[in-house]
Amino acid sequence: MNRKTASYDVVVIGGGLAGLSAAIAAAREGAATALLQDRPVLGGNSSSEVRVTPHGAGRFHAYARETGIVSELTIEDRASNHEQFHNNGWTNSVWDMTLYNLAVQTDNLTLYLNTVIREVHLSGEREIAAVSGHVLGTETELRIEGRVFIDCTGDGTVAAMAGNEWRMGSEGRDEYGEPHAPELESGDTMGSSIHFRARDTGRPAPYRAPEWAAKYDDPSFFYKHNRKPHDIQAGYWWFELGTPWDTIHDNETIRHELTRHVLGVWDWIKNKDPLTRDKAANYALDWIGQVPGKRESRRIMGRYLMTEHDVQQGTKFPDEVAFGGWYLDLHIPGGLLAPTSDLPGASEIISPYGIPLRILIAKDIDNLMMAGRNVSVTHAALGTVRVMSTTAIIGQAAGTAAAVALRRGIAITDVPELAIAEVQQTLLRRGCFLPNVENADPIELARLAEAVVASSEDLLAEVEPDHGAADSLDIRRSQWVAVRGPLERIGMWIKNEADQPQELRLELHRSEHIWDYEVKGSGIVAGEDFTAEPDTEHQPLAAARLEVPAGYAGWQYWPLKAGGDDQGGFPDEGYIRLDLLGTKELFWHHAASVQQALPSASELEPGRLRSHADGLTMSFAVSPPQPVFAAANVTNGVARPHRAANLWRSAKGQPLPQWLELRWSQPQRIGTVELTFPGSLLQDHNRYPAFFREPDCPRNYSIEAWDGKGWRTVLEILDNYQRHVSHRLPEQIVTERIRIVVHETNGGTEASIYEVRCYEI
CATH class of the missing domain: 3.50.50.60 (FAD/NAD(P)-binding domain)
Known part of the structure; x- marks a missing residue:
């Protein structure tokens, strides 16, 4: 030995x-x-x-995807992997x-x-x-x-x-008063799972379960108790066993029992279930896991x-x-x-x-x-x-x-x-995000820059509609709108499919951040504008009712009271939330494309919203245009949308290359430049297709330094797709100005950067 x-x-x-x-x-x-x-x-x-498949906050919250080492790995996998992981088993x-x-x-x-x-x-x-x-x-x-x-x-x-x-x-409910704890303390744990993968063979693929497999004959077991065989190719999370076994010491017993049940469920899918057996006729088991995935011990x-x-x-x-x-x-x-x-x-x-x-x-x-x-x-x-x-x-x-x-x-x-x-x-x-902590790194130089300027800056004015995709307003629908100060008018693309006018109800709410899902008290007053006092916690900033004509499809504009105390609740920089409610005949059209830093939500239950469709943006227009994508955002200490957009984006319609420049009052010694770009924040790993690269992420870019007479390229980067990158310069530079020049993206039309950091070493 x-x-x-x-x-x-x-x-x-x-x-x-x-x-x-x-x-x-x-x-x-x-x-x-x-x-x-x-x-x-x-x-x-x-x-x-x-x-x-790895899951986390990004499954339910736009721009909440976990970053750092885990996103470095998932971004690399999606860029190089030929298969999409649709769900467990893939x-x-x-x-x-x-x-x-x-x-x-x-x-x-x-x-x-x-x-x-x-x-x-x-x-x-x-x-x-x-x-x-x-x-x-x-x-x-x-x-x-x-x-x-x-x-x-x-x-x-x-x-x-x-x-x-x-x-x-589990702790008993009396120990900490947790609503989801059982009344009495229990040794029960969540179970372990194994998964399967099936493939379409292109021809009939008969299956006969072994005698030791579990037997399933009751449709209600699946269809009345949250065990629907929704995807005959792979799954399922509910292949789960624990209690009465110990998930540690009885792991081998659990493995064997899970195998029996997986084969029995596959027999049900292939040979017994009238809803799946025809679909599964050409499918054959390709893989069955033999290492139980534990949830709890x-x-x-x-x-x-x-x-x-x-x-x-x-x-x-x-x-x-x-x-x-x-x-x-x-x-x-x-x-x-x-x-x-x-x-x-x-x-x-x-x-x-x-x-x-x-x-x-x-x-x-x-x-x-x-x-x-x-x-x-x-x-x-x-x-x-x-x-x-x-x-x-x-x-x-x-x-x-x-x-x-x-x-x-x-x-x-x-x-x-x-x-x-x-x-x-x-x-x-290192690229992580902390909801309550911002960049205050004492050795970071970019945040000391006296000015951050760019070749152009986009203004938030109109988010064009997708004329083929819309959501009914039979429930509350919400859109976060980035603002810098009050609005005079806000619009949304609305379609009325009824043959008579329909009432559209509107509210504007202060929003602490883009995951502020609480619906405050309604301030709607029939037939007139309502503006709450700025310090009234449980009322919206403004509310109104509009009448949408029969058969109408187009922009509906809501004029807001301009100036003075009426709009004192609008943040100097941050988000407001636009809520629409109506009838099943009224539809709010999606935006033509997902817009960075502008997510939407829909009502999950009365008084509670949830992120809508992986960060989907709804159509809307604001006046005056809002300068929320300014170059200065890259040094504000936050590298993703949260309490504000936190993004520099070049102006729409302006061709690449576009540049962003940092200026200091005194020369700085810079040896490392670190950048955070848009990338893989909106969806879980399994939502991104094979060979995916974030379109808005810069692909080819360069770092330039001012030498007193002109701009000198100190580093050129080609074929990037990572969100967070750190560049050690070939040699330390001494300069009062640097530029990040975006020459090409991975498909987007504008240049975008969330954060720039500079270090001496």
Whole structure:
């Protein structure tokens, strides 16, 4: 038996998206890092072994897609992968290799695959000295020593072996008063799943289930209990088993039982279900997963326990290092064995919320962190925190915090008090987003520029309609409108399909940000304008009723009271929300294309909106035109739409190239320029097609410096498709002015940039 020992600064155990992100983040921040994974591939539940597509806040909220390392990976995958991941079961090995490629080319990172950890070695009672395990297929025993350990095993294996407190199952409602907690404490967990993939063979493909497969004969099991076989090619999330089995110790039993049920369901689809058997006649099973994808097992207790109340109320944490935005996705214990697979929290949309560093720091072991579904949350909060895009950015936060602690020479337990600003600013610099933190990096030079100018700046005036696509106004429809000051008039393209006039009701609301979904009290007064007092929380800024003539199709304009106190509620810079209500005969037309930073919403339930159609923009027009896409936005500290548009966009109709320029009052030494472009913020990974590149993302661009006499190109970039890029210049320059010149995009007609950063080194 071979025996090997190695030492690192940071040791990450578990190679899912959380662990991979943690390891890459720590290594990029200069820490010698080891990543130990017990499978031959990276990605955990997202890998080709399990094939669950990564989801997160971007599924329900426009511009809330998780960024940083996870978006670097998904953007790369979409640009190079020949297949779209429509849903669970579709993932292929190209995704595996995208993850593997980034890991092996990351400096300071050593990768150990097929490595199962069997023992944790303590130094004293509160510190881990090393972990040891076995490398499968090599007859090698491995001992890995470290200074900081990050448990990304999902099951919390390292923390449990080290003796840290953990929980499994659900808290009772009386413990924290969580609405989605069961009345009594329970050991039940959400179940595990395996998935399948079927392919069209082009000819009849008979199927006969083995005798040991589960038997399904009752249509109501599928069609009355949220188990519809909606896609005969792949799926399904409801292939799920847990209780009465333990999702850790009974994992093999669960795997076998899930296999029985998958084959039984496929037999129902192929041979019994009158709604699917003809469609499935030529389909044959191509792949069945044999690694259960777990939703829940141990949750490691940390320095803070995050509850459902933190999620629902959007608690603002001083140590915010990540965010979530998935709904309270709490699956029914028992899965396929339960009477129903209905999801109790499925209709509840949660606005993006902050996640604190303290839930990533172990309670009882001082050099242990965790990232993934094993973080310090209650069962109810786990329903939203556990999805993979969220756990990936949690992982990046953990790896970053570990590296910062080592660099500062402080304990990881002291980071929330002594070094949280450095962690937050590092995360922002690396392309992450924090809802309540802006760029305040003390060494960043672009925000010190005295002027930011551009070759042209777009004005928000009219968003042209799509004459073939519209939504009925039988429910509330909403559009966020970026403004800089009051409006005199606002319009929308409306069609009336009735043979008599229809009433259109309109409201304008102040909006804190683009995920402000609360519908305030109505201020509509029949037949006249209404403008609320600026400080009236529960009334709209303005409300009115318009009559749309029979058979009309065209712009409907709403004149607003101009100037004075009547419009004191309009933000100097930010968003208002335009709400329309009417009848089923009235239709509001979509915009001809999705417009960056201008999302819409629709009413999910009375008093509550949800993002509409992956960030779709509705048609509207404003007067006077609003200068919301100014060049100065690139240094305002926020690199995506949130409380304002935060985007520079060149003027429509102006040909490329277009440029953006930073000017300082004194010469600056600049060695690195970092840029954030539009890209992959509107949809989840599985919504983007094969070989996708964001059209508005610059493809070819250059960085120029003023040398006192003219502009000199210092760097030229070709064939870019990444959203966040960092460019170390060939040599440090000294200049009072730099330009970013966009020569070509990946298909868009304007140049667009969210953020520019400059650093001396």
